[in-house]
Amino acid sequence: MAMPLFIFAATACRVLEDHRWDPIDSLKEILEHQHENLQLSGTYLPILKRILMDPSPQRQNKLVQTFRQMVGVIVVLESPLSITSLSKLIDIEERNVRIILDLLHSVLNIPHDTSKPVRLFHLSFRDFLLDPATKTDFSVMIDSQQGLQENICELSSYGTSSDQIEAQKRDVRISAELRYSTRYWVDHLHQGTVVLSDHDKIHGFLKKHFLHWLELMSILGYLPEALDKINALQTMVQLSIIISR
Structure with missing residues (x-):
């Protein structure tokens, strides 16, 4: 897993030395990613997932927001x-x-x-966070059990306003990572060098989940942002021109 990046081994050692975590559990988490296509996934995903280990959905959401603000600044300074x-x-x-x-x-x-x-231990952490391949991972939103779906909060009526949805029901049905992915996936794409085209991964995602995404944006109170995000997606589309002779 360290080939060709020895930083993986160095970072793994730092993870195993962390006194707050069982080193055997840490090693298992690292090895779960040994077949990932992204070289740095096995290095950094286990570390980042620990941020979401708090059992309280409210605290999870707060941690994710604070992480995005703080680490986002650190890696681009x-x-x-x-x-x-x-x-x-x-x-x-x-x-x-x-x-x-x-x-x-x-x-x-x-x-x-x-x-x-505060300094990065290695620049590869910045590369990992800014890599378009990392940013376009839709596994959270397309998860069949916990991802986007029709009537995600199991409302009795489509006329239910967002302020009528019980906070507890939101927390149970909408995880912190799903909240984050739903709101920011377009921003991450736009910041990268991704070009959209027919029948690609994004196209397939939108065909299946576009309305589910809008529904959740509405529930979370982010619907006014959706139009800007749709416009941003349009700027990334690569037009296919077929010329018949």
Whole structure:
């Protein structure tokens, strides 16, 4: 699994040294990804999945949002910033920044001195997060049990307004990762170099789940964003011109 990237071995060692996790369980998680097409999946996916291990859906959602804000900034900074500066830049309490960073010692160099910069352990972590192949993984949304589906909250009437849906029902039916994927998958595609065309993966996804996606965007209160995302998708379409002779 380390071929040709030795950083995999180095990162795996850091994961196994993490005193908060059973090293045998950590190794099992790493090996679950040994047949992934993406070279870095086995290195970084087990680490990132741990962020969603909290049993509380509300806390999961908060952790995902904070992770996106904070780590998103860290991987694109031209020069690294300290914990204190990161907290001010993204307007998140320093204690909450530390909560996320504490889960990422395997991939970040985090100094004890809060005035010193937080650095990536290796640039491959940035490559992994920004890789279009990673961003276009629709496994969460197309999951047959937990993904997008018609009437996902099992409403008695299609005329039910979003504010009438019980919070508990939302939390049970809509996981934090599904919330994130539903809202941001188009943004990730648009930021990459993906070109859309007929019969590709995105086309197939939209044919099956377009209305389900709009339904969930509405339930989550993000429907006004949907039009902009549809326009963004249109800018990525590669037109197929068939010339008959």
